[in-house]
Amino acid sequence: MTIDVRVGPEPLPLTPPPVPAADGAVVAFWGVVRGEEPRGSIAALEYEAYAPMAEVELRAIAAEAAARWPLGWVRIHHRVGRLAAGEASVWIAVAAPRRAQAFAACRYVLEQLKRRAPIWKREIAADGAARWRGGRRLRARRDG
Amino acid sequence: MRVRVLLFARYRELAGGVGERWMELAPGARVADLLAALRATSPRLPPAPAVARNGALVDAGAALADGDEIALLPPVAGG
Numbered sequence: 745m746t747i748d749v750r751v752g753p754e755p756l757p758l759t760p761p762p763v764p765a766a767d768g769a770v771v772a773f774w775g776v777v778r779g780e781e782p783r784g785s786i787a788a789l790e791y792e793a794y795a796p797m798a799e800v801e802l803r804a805i806a807a808e809a810a811a812r813w814p815l816g817w818v819r820i821h822h823r824v825g826r827l828a829a830g831e832a833s834v835w836i837a838v839a840a841p842r843r844a845q846a847f848a849a850c851r852y853v854l855e856q857l858k859r860r861a862p863i864w865k866r867e868i869a870a871d872g873a874a875r876w877r878g879g880r881r882l883r884a885r886r887d888g
Numbered sequence: 889m890r891v892r893v894l895l896f897a898r899y900r901e902l903a904g905g906v907g908e909r910w911m912e913l914a915p916g917a918r919v920a921d922l923l924a925a926l927r928a929t930s931p932r933l934p935p936a937p938a939v940a941r942n943g944a945l946v947d948a949g950a951a952l953a954d955g956d957e958i959a960l961l962p963p964v965a966g967g
Contacts, residue, residue, distance in 0.1 A: 775967050792897055793966075794959055797943045822966060834967050854967065862940070862959075863966030864897035876898040879965030882938040884945040 746817035747806040751795040751863070753825045756835040763839040764816035769846040772837035773854055779829030785870035789877075791824045791833060794862040798822070805856045809838065812852070813845040820853060822863060833865075860885075889913055889954035891922065898962045899937065903930035913952060920948040922958060937961065 760770045777789045806818040816839035823833050836853050840846040857863075858880070865877050893909050900907040903926070913921060919939050927933050938961040939946055945961075952958070 791966075794894065794896055794940070794961065797940055797959070798966075800943060858964075858967045860964070861966040862896070862961050862964055864962060865965050866897070876901075876962070877965040879963035881963050882945060882961050884947070 745810050745815060746819075747803055747810070748817065748819040748821075749799050749802040749806060750821045751793045751798045751802070751824065751861075753823060754821075756821050756823060756832050757819075757837075760819075760837050760839070761817075766841055767816040767839040768841055769843040770837060770839045771843070771846040771850040772835065773850055774832040775834040775854075776832050777827050777829045781867075783869075786829050786867055787870050787872075788826050788828045788868045789833065790826045790866040790868065790874075791822075792864045792866070793822065793824050795824070798861045798863055801860050801862070802857065805853055805860065808856070809849045809852050813838075813840055813849040815840050815845070815849055818849070818853065820857065822857070822861065824863075826868075889915060889917070889952065891952055891954070891956045891958050893922070893926070894957065894959040895933075896959065896961060899933060899960045902932040917952050918948065919946060919950045919952065919958070922952065923948065926960075933960070938963075 802820045819837045821835045838846050838849045895903050940959040
């Protein structure tokens, strides 16, 4: 089982790497900067991370997913810096023997990332106005 | 003792835009003492933010040690 986690400015992969022979399903998710919000048009999001802690947390999430589903690999890459509307900010990809496992694991990783990774974003509206996006308070977790 | 304090995102802006500083604290100081000292100079910081000590979340009663890295973490919004 391979865990591949990155938090940094590098562009995200566009294709998944090779899968183990036992795996017949890859599910990949790209989160993209939405250019239209109910409040108006968005020019960009500026992402910031406490990268060392974020990578530790993302590895823990990946390990949890691998304990729940028989995954060949889990890959989680999150960008930081300024990303224009339409650019991808996060990429999550999992390989599993069957599609149901791959869909479930990918979704689990995404939902946990949003709750637990110390990552923030500042919205830059089309008119230049900037504001930090609201989020969820981090809470300590016990093992298990 | 000296600890390295990191402020991220909105908390950095509430503290004058300085994201990293070293702070001198009395021996035996706890997270709550650090927060009180920070708020004395940056009163717009919240009284009970999420805090990580050396990369792990702790509560306000956690003891500090010389050289610790303490991070104040606003509500997160990754993805």
